[in-house]
Amino acid sequence: MKTWYGSAAKAEATAGRAERKVERTEEKAERKVARTEAKADRKIDRTEDKISPRRVGTPATATAKCNDGTYSYAERHQGACSNHGGVAEFYK
Incomplete structure (x- = not known):
């Protein structure tokens, strides 16, 4: 068996x-x-600025209105209206 004699300083x-x-x-x-x-x-701050109350004539299950006038039914904000020019406004 070998014994190691390293220094304490090291x-x-x-x-x-x-x-x-x-x-x-x-x-x-x-x-x-x-x-x-x-x-x-x-x-979160940017998202809260975009949330709007639902307007008359808006589909009850829509979560957002897209910039091209269509509605999104996405469960999350991320990806909503991704092929429609982005989100114009989110609904509560």
Whole structure:
């Protein structure tokens, strides 16, 4: 059986590098979470500005009116009116 005779200083240096790497990784993850949350908040704000009350003559199950005058029945805002020039307004 062989015995390893590494220096304590080298072991401490390696441990210090590992700790710094963990700290950098945690900081990077925190920044990414903050960016993702900010992006989600901006997306919600833009969507809420477009939501309108339903108008008379609008189909009861329509979720949005497209820019070309047709209606969308999409379950989610994403992709609604994608082939119709985009969304003119969302309905509640």
